[in-house]
Amino acid sequence: MQIKLRFKTEARLILSHVLKMPSNQHRVAIHIRELHSAGENNLIQLPDTVVPKHIYLRFPSPFFFENAMAYIRDKHPSATFAVLSDNPEWCEQQTYLQHADVQVVSSKNAPIVDLALIAECDHVILTRGTFGWWGAYLGASMRGGIVVYNAAEFDMLDPVNAEHVVLSDFYPAHWISIPIGTQLNMPNVYAPNTY
Numbered sequence: 001m002q003i004k005l006r007f008k009t010e011a012r013l014i015l016s017h018v019l020k021m022p023s024n025q026h027r028v029a030i031h032i033r034e035l036h037s038a039g040e041n042n043l044i045q046l047p048d049t050v051v052p053k054h055i056y057l058r059f060p061s062p063f064f065f066e067n068a069m070a071y072i073r074d075k076h077p078s079a080t081f082a083v084l085s086d087n088p089e090w091c092e093q094q095t096y097l098q099h100a101d102v103q104v105v106s107s108k109n110a111p112i113v114d115l116a117l118i119a120e121c122d123h124v125i126l127t128r129g130t131f132g133w134w135g136a137y138l139g140a141s142m143r144g145g146i147v148v149y150n151a152a153e154f155d156m157l158d159p160v161n162a163e164h165v166v167l168s169d170f171y172p173a174h175w176i177s178i179p180i181g182t183q184l185n186m187p188n189v190y191a192p193n194t195y
Helices: 004-019 034-041 062-075 088-093 113-120 131-138
Strands: 025-031 043-046 049-052 081-085 100-105 123-125 147-150 176-178
Touching: 004 113, 025 062, 025 113, 025 131, 062 123, 062 147, 062 176, 081 088, 081 113, 088 100, 113 131, 123 131
Parallel strands: 025 081, 025 123, 081 100, 123 147, 147 176
Antiparallel strands: 043 049
16 A cells, blocks of 8 residues: 555655755654544534543643654654644644644645655654554655654543454554553543633
8 A cells, every 4th residue: 555656746845845844854744633632522412312432542642742752852853843633723722832843734735645744754643543543654664764652542441442452453563652641631621722
C-alpha cells in the first residue's frame, strides 16, 4: 500500500513552500482531529439513553505532547513540527503547541493530502485513532523515523478493547511509547474553545 505520487508531490510542496520546512531538517507531523480532542464529550443520543462515543480511546494530555516533542528535540535539535487538524484554530489556542518550532497547518486540505503530509514527514507524534497511524506507518515507520504514541490510548478495561485489542499488534516494536499518566482523565478539558 502506498500514497499516489500526485498527493505526495502536493504534500512536499506544502511542506517546503507553504510551511517553509526544508527537506534537510527533521520534519515532524502531529495529527489532531477535533473529534479526538473533544471525543470524551461526544455522546450518541439514542431513545431513552445516552451512550458515550469513543471513550474507549483516550486523548493525551498536554504532558504527552510536551514529552513527545522533547523526546524528538533531544534526538534532533533542529526538528520542526507540523500540526495537522480539521480544527487548526483550536490547535493554535493550545499553549503546548505555541513554540517557535511548531506550525499549525491552517489550510483546509483534502484528507488524502493530510495523510500524505503525515507520511512525508520524517517523524510522527500520534494522538489517537488510525488516520495518523496510517500516515506514520506509510511514512516515518517505513523510512526508519521516530514514531511516538500515547501508551494509554486504549482503555483496556473498556469492553470494546478488553480481550480484543492486542497492543503489540497495533504498535510496531520500534515505535516509542510515552507512558501512562500522560492521558486525558478529565472530561471537558479538551472541548474546543474552552481555553
